[in-house]
Amino acid sequence: MTPRRIAGYLCVAGSFALILLLGYGVIDPIGASPAQATSMRDVLIGLMPSVLLALGTFAIGLWLLKGKK
Secondary structure: OOOHHHHHEEEHHHHHHHHHHHHHHHOOOOOOOOOOHHHHHHHHHHHHHHHHHHHHHHHHHHHHHHHHO
């Protein structure tokens, strides 16, 4: 297995772990605190940076896995 594939698998696993930790409340979101939000829009805006970080890590992992062989 090449280092590129290992890094790809680590990125995909890391993104899943980040989403699970956010979902269970183990880590706090990067954005504004959703606990003080007054509407669902504010909650989604507060969670957006963390979710986009996980999505970006997942996309990079897929790129590494499916890249040039």
